[in-house]
Amino acid sequence: MKALLVDARSPLSTPPEPLFRDRMTTPLADPVDGLAEIVRQVRGERSLQRVVLSIPGLVDQANGVVIRSTNIPSLDGCHLGERLGGLLGVPVDVVNDGHAAAVAEATWGAGAGSDDSFVLALGTGIAGAHVVDGTVVPGAHGSAGELGHITVEPDGALCSCGRRGCLETIIGAPALRTAWNSAGGEGGPRSLLAAFGAGEARAQGIVFHAASALAEALLTLCALVDPGRIVVGGGLAQAPHALVTLAEGLVGERATFHRVPPIVPATLGGWAGANGCVLLGLQAG
Amino acid sequence: MKALLVDARSPLSTPPEPLFRDRMTTPLADPVDGLAEIVRQVRGERSLQRVVLSIPGLVDQANGVVIRSTNIPSLDGCHLGERLGGLLGVPVDVVNDGHAAAVAEATWGAGAGSDDSFVLALGTGIAGAHVVDGTVVPGAHGSAGELGHITVEPDGALCSCGRRGCLETIIGAPALRTAWNSAGGEGGPRSLLAAFGAGEARAQGIVFHAASALAEALLTLCALVDPGRIVVGGGLAQAPHALVTLAEGLVGERATFHRVPPIVPATLGGWAGANGCVLLGLQAG
Known part of the structure; x- marks a missing residue:
């Protein structure tokens, strides 16, 4: 605490x-x-x-x-x-x-200067919150912003929520650990991202797959919510920000009618x- | 006009x-x-x-x-x-x-009594708007609510937006017409829905596919936006409301953590x- x-x-x-x-x-x-x-x-x-x-x-x-x-x-x-x-x-x-955390990032962190930020935290789960004018947009039942449970692969892996192919089943920390260990890597997501940064071939496919899934979810976010900025934080989005940088590039490449906002790493950390x-x-x- | x-x-x-x-x-x-x-x-x-x-x-x-x-x-x-x-x-x-149209449906139509409705219109394209307290939630660039361009089938048909497998490529009126004619049906979506209502076997698969795609998009909507009511209008959602009824049932079956609001047909018509x-x-x- x-x-x-x-x-x-x-x-x-x-x-x-x-x-x-x-x-x-x-x-x-x-x-x-x-x-x-x-x-x-x-x-x-x-x-x-x-x-x-x-x-x-x-x-x-x-x-x-x-x-x-x-x-x-x-x-x-x-x-x-x-x-x-x-x-x-x-x-x-x-x-x-x-x-x-989202209100702080939107106001004092990477969202400062914009009055409309969607803040997500990549970790074991994926939390998201749309912050407009310093306040979280709650949704009618207080449960808006569940970016981690957007379906990215319709017949994909079983998610903790009971559905299949949610973003979390690809980019959640346990999913990354499983993929990395299956490829012969040791340790968890941080070790995977370090290996990616060091140019290890067996890390490339896993990290690109994760960034691609994140990019798809962010395109859906742009289509439905149209945020003014996207702030990506959490343990998996820390420097050197490989996932954020890759996802930002893929969103830019794949966007068509979408109004793509700046996609930036969070700055306030833990x-x-x-x-x-x-x-x-x-x-x- | x-x-x-x-x-x-x-x-x-x-x-x-x-x-x-x-x-x-x-x-x-x-x-x-x-x-x-x-x-x-x-x-x-x-x-x-x-x-x-x-x-x-x-x-x-x-x-x-x-x-x-x-x-x-x-x-x-x-x-x-x-x-x-x-x-x-x-x-x-x-x-x-x-x-x-969304403001009217949310206030005087099927959304009356709720201060939070997502209103969509199924037609050639699929328009959507989240109406909270009588006002459309515009998004940071005025382009929120594009439910028709949520990816439902990642490697699906090419969409008018340039991406693949958007909801519109399955449930848009031109897509339904193409699917219906390919199955030997004559006419467009209204003829397809009439044949479905009459129990014609060759219409079943097409309408179920469309309702299933709509249900997937609505689950994404619930996860990200969490609306208080979903109002479905437009030419393809008219009485006897086969698509709306089917989609509502499928959303209910497939929801896990989602807070599913009432999904109701629009009432104000054209x-x-x-x-x-x-x-x-x-x-x-």
């Missing part, structure tokens, strides 16, 4: 200099009490105005409820905002971590989610 | 009773003067407050400019709002006809576009 503390009077224009910034151990046993204790430690003698928590999983942001947590099952169904707020005596907002919490907290005042 | 005249004091809650409603001949030779003459005929002795024109093609709505007209090439590049407004002495708005102009005119005051 990452913790960031900033001055509540910080301007919204740039990421504020943190008063505290460190990794903390997530309290798995008694998460609500544990989180309260962590906040008290971070706060120290300072007076606290607001807490914003980003959670991997499905969140009812309006009511501060964790519907389904990816990593802390004991939080499932927890009215976290209300309970933690009661313990701390300040408002507590609960947001999806992908949404928090702290995007925590920065998004800061931004949402400052927006809330 | 269709013309509708309504009382400018009509409420926005329901489609107003028209003072005039009829088809007119589009003036191809001198379109701007011709349109002005038609408006004068329709107006008669009444005082006119505003004209809203919907045009098939690419429109710069903010500036009233026809960028590329599908049917009247002499309008390409025309500052139609300014020129027609100058002739008539009233404000003239120029909108895309698909957008106008007058949706004209009704959308009325709605936009009343909104503008």
Whole structure:
């Protein structure tokens, strides 16, 4: 877990200099009490105005409820905002971590200067969020932006979602690991991308296949959503950005009527989610 | 061309009773003067407050400019709002006809009661527009909603857009006609759908293929855009709604994590576009 503390009077224009910034151990046993204790430690003698928590999983942001947590099952169904707020005596907002990271990237990261960015994170899964004017476009049921589950290969591999050939079955970290190991490579996606960068022939086909699948999904995104910028982040999109660069080139080659926006790597790295919490907290005042 | 005249004091809650409603001949030779003459005929002795024109093609709505007209090439590049407004002495708005129809369907048609509808029109091409709170979500370059150009069959038939296997290459009216004629059927898509309704075996496969492709595109739409309702209109979606009913069933069967909204046939028919102009005119005051 990452913790960031900033001055509540910080301007919204740039990421504020943190008063505290460190990794903390997530309290798995008694998460609500544990989180309260962590906040008290971070706060120290300072007076606290607001807490914003980003959670991997499905969140009812309006009511501060964790519907389904990816990593802390004991939080499932927890009215976290209300309970933690009661313990701390300040408002507590609960947001999806992908949404928090997307808002930060769109506003302070690679999307800065555009009021319309689609931000995706390539990792085990593929999270996406369309951020317009600093706010995630949620969809009617809060589930828009699932770029990872666009069908790219209709008869492709079985996806965790139960369908076949989703983008995630080709470019998700487990899929890349499997393809790389099947080709005789050792290690996971980072090792694959390093081998690609070093010009290893057996890495080329796998990385081109992944970039091609990503390009197809991005063309669909352009046709349906027409974003002003596409920001690609997550563990698989880090420097030297081979996947992003390849996908950008393929989208440009394959586009016909599409209005293709700039496709750029994310810049905030692993702290995007925590920065998004800061931004949402400052927006809330 | 269709013309509708309504009382400018009509409420926005329901489609107003028209003072005039009829088809007119589009003036191809001198379109701007011709349109002005038609408006004068329709107006008669009444005082006119505003004209809203919907045009098939690419429109710069903010500036009233026809960028590329599908049917009247002499309008390409025309500052139609300014020129027609100058002739008539009233404000003239120029909108895309698909957008106008979508706004009307979402507000007064099959989308009534929901503040979030994706409206598509199945015809020669496939137009789509996401209407939220009565307004089309335009995308960063005004080109969102191109459901017809989602890739459904990666190595499929060549599309008018230059790519392969777009939804339009399977369910567009020319594609259905070709498939039907190749199977020995006579006539076009309406004849195909009539034969399907009558239980003709050779029509079954073609219509199921089309409905299946539509279902795949709608699942992608649900994953990326998450609309609150899907309204299917256009010539190929008319009663008895075989395509809409089949596609709705297939989306329900194939959905996994998707939040599937109601999928319903449009109700305003061929007058949706004209009704959308009325709605936009009343909104503008």
